[in-house]
Amino acid sequence: MKILHVAAHMGGGIGSAYTGLGTCGQEQSVLLLEPPQNQAALAKVKAVGFRIIQSPNVAETKQELEQADVVIFSWHHHPALTKFLHDFPPVPIRSILWCHVSGNYFPAIPAEFVKKFDQCMFATPYSLELPQVQALGKTYIQEHFSVVYGLNDLSSFSQIQRKLHKSFKIGYVGTLGFCKLHPDFVEFCAAVDLPDAEFMMVGSPSTKETILNTAAEKGIAERFQFCGQLKDIKPALAEMDVFSYLLNPQHFGATENALLEAMAAGLPVVALDQCVEHYIIRDGVTGILVHSPEEYGKAVRFLYENPSKAAEIGANARAEVLRTYKVQDNRDRFLVSCEIAMKQPKKVYPFDDFFVGEPADWFLSCVEADRKYFEGNHVWEAGRIFHEKTKGSPIHYHSYFPEDKRLAAWAGKM
Numbered sequence: 382m383k384i385l386h387v388a389a390h391m392g393g394g395i396g397s398a399y400t401g402l403g404t405c406g407q408e409q410s411v412l413l414l415e416p417p418q419n420q421a422a423l424a425k426v427k428a429v430g431f432r433i434i435q436s437p438n439v440a441e442t443k444q445e446l447e448q449a450d451v452v453i454f455s456w457h458h459h460p461a462l463t464k465f466l467h468d469f470p471p472v473p474i475r476s477i478l479w480c481h482v483s484g485n486y487f488p489a490i491p492a493e494f495v496k497k498f499d500q501c502m503f504a505t506p507y508s509l510e511l512p513q514v515q516a517l518g519k520t521y522i523q524e525h526f527s528v529v530y531g532l533n534d535l536s537s538f539s540q541i542q543r544k545l546h547k548s549f550k551i552g553y554v555g556t557l558g559f560c561k562l563h564p565d566f567v568e569f570c571a572a573v574d575l576p577d578a579e580f581m582m583v584g585s586p587s588t589k590e591t592i593l594n595t596a597a598e599k600g601i602a603e604r605f606q607f608c609g610q611l612k613d614i615k616p617a618l619a620e621m622d623v624f625s626y627l628l629n630p631q632h633f634g635a636t637e638n639a640l641l642e643a644m645a646a647g648l649p650v651v652a653l654d655q656c657v658e659h660y661i662i663r664d665g666v667t668g669i670l671v672h673s674p675e676e677y678g679k680a681v682r683f684l685y686e687n688p689s690k691a692a693e694i695g696a697n698a699r700a701e702v703l704r705t706y707k708v709q710d711n712r713d714r715f716l717v718s719c720e721i722a723m724k725q726p727k728k729v730y731p732f733d734d735f736f737v738g739e740p741a742d743w744f745l746s747c748v749e750a751d752r753k754y755f756e757g758n759h760v761w762e763a764g765r766i767f768h769e770k771t772k773g774s775p776i777h778y779h780s781y782f783p784e785d786k787r788l789a790a791w792a793g794k795m
């Protein structure tokens with residue numbers, strides 16, 4: 382089977398998805414619409430056997446599409462992929478949509494969009510519970526949807542050995558921007574109230590100054606350690622006593638590799654009882670789910686005061702994620718989706734009848750909860766993710782379509 386993946390670029394997340402997937406014994410290629418962002422991720426994807434086609438011209442694109450048995454679109458509402466779909470050539474294909482966002486808030490996953498494809502693979506079972514997906518009915522869901530995580534092999538994380546240290550380290554790995562991190566993150570940290578607590582932050586320190594300024598107001602700034610973006614997070618995980626996963630309730634995450642890796646490493650996790658986290662963690666068994674800063678502080682202090690219980694929760698977490706998120710099981714589900722798609726005849730897909738109008742309309746096609754702010758021209762009231770420079774935001778779309786007047790106005794007001 383010749384499988385062609387289409388992706389906007391090669392970042393760390395999509396790189397992990399392809400690397401963990403492997404070629405599955407098939408001839409797999411990735412058509413990148415833009416130069417890769419992450420050369421290390423690109424090298425890993427090549428190493429497992431994928432052929433990479435970078436920034437192809439129109440003729441090359443048509444040839445790749447024609448020769449593929451199945452075409453899989455790795456989607457997170459990136460403007461480059463949106464334009465690619467809008468301008469999709471009249472080449473018959475079999476299609477699969479691989480959603481790398483949960484659909485919790487933005488980008489939304491419209492039912493009309495997913496129905497355009499022969500199959501749809503979600504990166505979390507949480508997406509199957511979305512109201513618009515449930516409205517399609519059990520039969521349609523069973524025949525057209527599956528869960529294929531965008532994950533790496535977690536087994537190596539289970540081999541991490543704890544590193545002795547003096548302080549009580551509460552760690553976090555991931556995006557430090559507040560579109561992902563909870564906007565009241567520092568307030569949660571202040572509620573811990575332990576004299577030797579230290580907050581270990583792993584990730585690009587985009588919000589370091591904001592976090593430290595707020596922490597200084599609460600008298601805990603000296604407790605924060607910013608480690609930056611690490612090529613290998615395993616040494617950092619080895620130093621952590623607790624893994625803290627306090628995400629914005631409107632976050633877009635799906636597979637949540639950072640959380641799964643921490644659990645595979647045997648760390649007791651404290652997270653908010655919401656979204657994807659609720660589907661990964663069993664409260665009191667493989668982690669602790671909380672609802673407020675007060676509950677968070679209480680949970681962390683409980684783990685601090687009860688090291689044997691913390692070790693038990695960590696061990697449960699390790700066993701469960703290694704059992705539930707097996708790479709081979711994930712590959713098998715992926716191949717089943719491909720085989721189902723193969724039963725369909727190739728056909729031409731007019732994606733431009735979903736992405737209609739101007740680029741501003743293409744952006745709005747996946748905006749639900751905050752749509753009124755754009756239609757009413759009060760864009761500054763929209764959620765934090767809409768203020769990002771990337772993540773499919775108005776600013777992101779404006780950078781690709783500078784001639785669009787509405788996008789220009791929204792980006793300016795952001």
